[in-house]
Amino acid sequence: MLARNHAVYVIQITKNPKFFKPEYSEFTDGLIKRSTDIFHCIWGANNVLVNSKQTYEIRRKYQELAATNCNILLADLAIARKLFHLSSKRMKYWTGMIVEIRNKTRAWTNSDAKRYQEYL
Secondary structure, eight states, X not given: OHHXXXXXHHHHHHTXXXXXXXXXXXXXXXXXXXXXXXXXXHHHHHTOOOOXXXXXXXXXXXXXXXXXHHHHHHHHHHHHHHHHTOOHHHHHHHXXXXXXXXXXXXXXXXXXXHHTXXXX
16 A cells, blocks of 8 residues: 555654754654554545445545645655755655655545445
8 A cells, every 4th residue: 555655664764864863853753643644544534434425524534634644744845855955866756655645545535426426
């Protein structure tokens, strides 16, 4: 799963003191939290059995929260790039993962809207 792999990636790279200085641990902890939140929201949405308007809304809320957290994480990465002098290669890879997660989550949300039209 892409979101899980991304969360693991963030946990692993932010623990490298060569790039992510310990004095900024509060910021890096935030990157980890946001990344795991994205995974948890996607996991949560995927585990909602849609059989009513209420359950559809719960699933959609998780999906929307995951996409919103992706956008916030992209903004945080703009700060991280300056703060930690991250390479263009690392930024391209990392932001690419987040954009892919966000785009797939949005496509999933749109697909669900068609699939569960009866609950709208």
